[in-house]
Amino acid sequence: MIKTDIIIIGAGPVGLFAVFEAGLMKLKCHLIDAIPEVGGQLTEIYPKKPIYDIPGYPTILAGELINNLMEQASPFKPGFTLGERAEKINKQVDGNFIVTTNEGTKHQAPVIMIAGGLGSFEPRKPKIDVLHNFEKKGVEFMVKDPEAFIGKKIFISGGGDSALDWAIYFAEHNDSSVGLVHRSESFRAHKDSVEKVAKLQKEGKIDFYTNAEVIDLKGDEALAMIEIKQKDQPNIKVKVDVWLPLFGLSPKLGPITNWGLAIEKNAIKVDNTLDYQSNIPGIFAIGDVNTYPGKLKLILCGFHEATLMCQSAYKIINPGKKYVLKYTTVSGIDGFDGTRKEAPKAVVQAINE
Numbered sequence: 001m002i003k004t005d006i007i008i009i010g011a012g013p014v015g016l017f018a019v020f021e022a023g024l025m026k027l028k029c030h031l032i033d034a035i036p037e038v039g040g041q042l043t044e045i046y047p048k049k050p051i052y053d054i055p056g057y058p059t060i061l062a063g064e065l066i067n068n069l070m071e072q073a074s075p076f077k078p079g080f081t082l083g084e085r086a087e088k089i090n091k092q093v094d095g096n097f098i099v100t101t102n103e104g105t106k107h108q109a110p111v112i113m114i115a116g117g118l119g120s121f122e123p124r125k126p127k128i129d130v131l132h133n134f135e136k137k138g139v140e141f142m143v144k145d146p147e148a149f150i151g152k153k154i155f156i157s158g159g160g161d162s163a164l165d166w167a168i169y170f171a172e173h174n175d176s177s178v179g180l181v182h183r184s185e186s187f188r189a190h191k192d193s194v195e196k197v198a199k200l201q202k203e204g205k206i207d208f209y210t211n212a213e214v215i216d217l218k219g220d221e222a223l224a225m226i227e228i229k230q231k232d233q234p235n236i237k238v239k240v241d242v243w244l245p246l247f248g249l250s251p252k253l254g255p256i257t258n259w260g261l262a263i264e265k266n267a268i269k270v271d272n273t274l275d276y277q278s279n280i281p282g283i284f285a286i287g288d289v290n291t292y293p294g295k296l297k298l299i300l301c302g303f304h305e306a307t308l309m310c311q312s313a314y315k316i317i318n319p320g321k322k323y324v325l326k327y328t329t330v331s332g333i334d335g336f337d338g339t340r341k342e343a344p345k346a347v348v349q350a351i352n353e
Contacts, residue, residue, distance in 0.1 A: 004030040004079060005317050007099050007109040009086045012040020014287035014302030015115035016069040016078075021310040023076030023336065025323055030107055032099065036083035039066040040117050045142050045249070049165075055300060065299075075335025081105055089259050089283070097282065111313045114268060114278075114285040115302070116256065124247040126157070130217050138223025139243050146173070152241035155179035155226060157214055159186070163246040164193040171205040179238065181209040181228060214243065256289075267291035275312035276305045282316055284309045 006022055008015045011033035019029045035044050039062075047063035054060055060068075084101035089112065091097055099107045123141035125131060131139065143149065143166055154174065156167050159182040171178045180197065187194050200206040211231035218225040218237070227237050253266060261278050262269040268285035270276045272292030277284050286309050287302035295301075314323050332342030 001098075002030055002079060002081070002105070002107045004028045004107070004109050006030075006111045006113055006313055007032065007097065007107050008078075008113045008115055009033075009099070010040060010115035010117060010287070010289070011035070011038040011080065011082065012115060012117050012287065013042060013065060013069055013299050014117075014306055015040070015113070016066070016073050017303050018113055018115060018286065018306035018310065019073040019076055019078045020069075021307050022313065023073070024328065024333065025310060025314045027310065027314060027317060028078075028336070029076070030079035030081065030109070032081045032084065032086045032101060032107065034083070034085040038070060038080065038082070039063070042066050044144075047144060048146055051299070053298065053300060075333065075337050075339050075341075077336045081107065085255065087255050091280075091282075095282070110282060110317050112283045113306075113309060113313070114256065114283065114289055115287045115306070116253075116289045117287060123245075123249055126214065126245050126247065128215065128217060134217050134219060134223045134243075137221065138219065138241065139217070139245070141245065142249075143244065146170075149242055150174060153179075153239065154242045154244065155181060155214070155238065155240045156244045156246060157181045158244075158246035158248075159184065159188055160246070160248060161189045161193065162248070163244075164189040164197055166244065166246065167206055168193065168196050168200065171200045177205050177207050179207045179209065179240070181212050181214055183211065183213050185210045214245070217243070253289075259283075261285075264291050274308070276309050277312060284313070 005027040006029045008018055008029050008031040011031040015031055022029050037043055042062035043066055049062050050059045051062055051065060052059055054065060081101060084103045084105055086099050087102045088100045089097055096108050096110050097112050146169060149170060150173055153176055154170050156163050167178050167180045197206055201208050209228055209230065212228050214226045215229045216227035217223055223240060223243060225237055225239050226243055227235055229235050257263060260280060268278055268290045270278055270285050270290045270292055276286050276290060286305035288297045329343045332340055334340050
């Protein structure tokens with residue numbers, strides 16, 4: 001049995017920042033995530049994509065943000081159960097919760113914080129009978145490491161931001177042209193991206209197939225050819241190394257729906273006026289997994305929610321004890337690993353004066 005102060009379900013950016021906020025209050029955290037590495041969507045789906053709305057960073061790659069959050073949280077020595085899905089939550093007579101994973105690992109704490117993002121993600125897959133034969137063998141549903149695709153003949157299907165963004169990226173970084181297949185002539189992507197794709201097409205860097213779709217895949221041990229069906233034209237077969245059907249991802253809450261929590265619009269309903277607590281006392285939900293009037297699904301909003309949530313968690317874990325909030329510049333940061341960060345005494349003295 002793993003015992004801690006706060007069990008955090010979800011090791012994405014919001015869950016990692018909550019470790020830091022809890023650590024400032026001397027609360028220990030243990031994180032559970034079905035993904036075998038920390039970072040949530042930022043690691044699993046788009047580690048190389050830039051993020052532009054993190055305070056203090058005009059631009060930062062998703063993977064770099066996770067690295068920074070891990071560095072920030074590390075002095076507080078969080079525990080991790082990765083590659084296992086939180087399956088069951090049981091409330092004990094003494095007020096503690098026990099969270100059991102699909103592998104049978106048990107965790108105990110008086111507070112649970114659910115920071116599972118939008119839940120688990122599954123790619124929307126095209127209906128091609130032989131698709132499963134080529135998954136990870138030329139067919140990929142997301143780009144984790146763009147460098148692995150450089151120098152290959154790439155075809156992309158889709159008309160949203162992700163499809164066009166990667167078509168632009170590979171067209172600009174690859175020697176050979178990139179194929180882009182879309183079912184219609186209109187796109188759901190940003191206007192700038194659509195204009196950039198049109199420009200790259202004129203330059204011969206993108207081969208455009210509109211009113212078209214990939215209907216079959218060929219190859220022995222790996223993908224070697226795709227068949228494209230076009231409106232009012234004969235089908236064509238094209239040799240490829242990689243096909244990226246980027247039709248988006250479907251979020252699913254999974255076992256969360258079985259935990260007795262109030263669910264609204266495929267998210268956990270919380271009290272946004274105080275601390276983002278759910279209908280079950282002691283269970284909080286922060287980040288994209290929650291919903292309330294005025295909710296914005298932004299990482300920076302999740303950071304704010306984590307900060308307020310920790311204040312209420314402290315009261316549950318330390319009943320009757322008041323926490324005195326101090327600026328970290330004044331109080332410094334004492335890690336559970338024995339390290340200490342503090343501002344120069346002259347700076348602290350100037351603030352106190």
